[in-house]
Amino acid sequence: MTSQTAEYALRATIFLAEHDADAPFRVSDLAQALAAPRNYLSKILHALARAGVLSSARGPAGGFRLAVDAAELPLIRIVALFDPVEEGRRCVLGREKCSDANPCGAHGRWKRVAEQVAAFFRTTTVADVVASGREVSRGGGAENGRRGGAAA
């Protein structure tokens, strides 16, 4: 449904929102926490930073952090950077020109479903996901912290 790349981006952003700390997170820490390839994730994080979703800083005490309010950050803003979400409403049958005016046989039925998918990404914010996650992990949590001062 979404590419591996977009999933890494989502998980990284959500992780940063969950662990809002004083210090930013390094790529290595994020890569380990998310079980994602380090340099690959680096490129993704960079793209998120360019898009204004994250902020990045180099050098000691550098790293990535959330640059916007998680409650004002719908998932679509993250996913759309990597996956063609608008085309997500493309024709199920792959017809180039499938529209309300010139619909394929599945158009009406599919449109309703596709709109639900689009709405999910548009209306769900990172804060929503974080809240749902916390709500559920009552008592089970244990999400290891991993971030010392300089980690040693």
Place this chain on the structure above:
Amino acid sequence: MTSQTAEYALRATIFLAEHDADAPFRVSDLAQALAAPRNYLSKILHALARAGVLSSARGPAGGFRLAVDAAELPLIRIVALFDPVEEGRRCVLGREKCSDANPCGAHGRWKRVAEQVAAFFRTTTVADVVASGREVSRGGGAENGRRGGAAA
């Protein structure tokens, strides 16, 4: 949402259901009608035949035709041959183990949407798509026939 391959399969099957004729359709004719690569489509049609959705015959007067009642043929049966539809209900965040018991923060919201998508493929039949297509093309159709052979 679905792979190119699955889209070709859907369109080919629907085309055959729409143009139910005396004579079967050759790969070349289908490829041209669908604007799909010939040999690639051939493999796809073969897979559909092996799965019992189509029947195939070689030699002169050979080709492909629908092997089952279009009204008894849900789209899932076609798509599932090429795309991992069951995993389509996988976690949006790409977490390996995301379930009702151990959900990610987006699980609840996403589950509802994913179920709608799955239901679309399960409950929509090829006959439904054909019917919707006809209903719409009142007066505009012009779907060029292209098949000399029998047709008439």
Place this chain on the structure above:
DNA sequence: CCATTTTATCATATTATCATGATGAACACA
């Protein structure tokens, strides 16, 4: 049996996605 028509299949090319390793460039601090 032979020639023709068609599907079936194989070998290979192309492209996009996913990933790794090496190097460059900014930053902090002694």
Place this chain on the structure above:
DNA sequence: TGTGTTCATCATGATAATATGATAAAATGG
């Protein structure tokens, strides 16, 4: 200034999806 830390970027490889071209195998009709 210099050294080490970190992000930024480049070059390359691995893999799967998509596609093409050539050939084999079945069917049909002479």
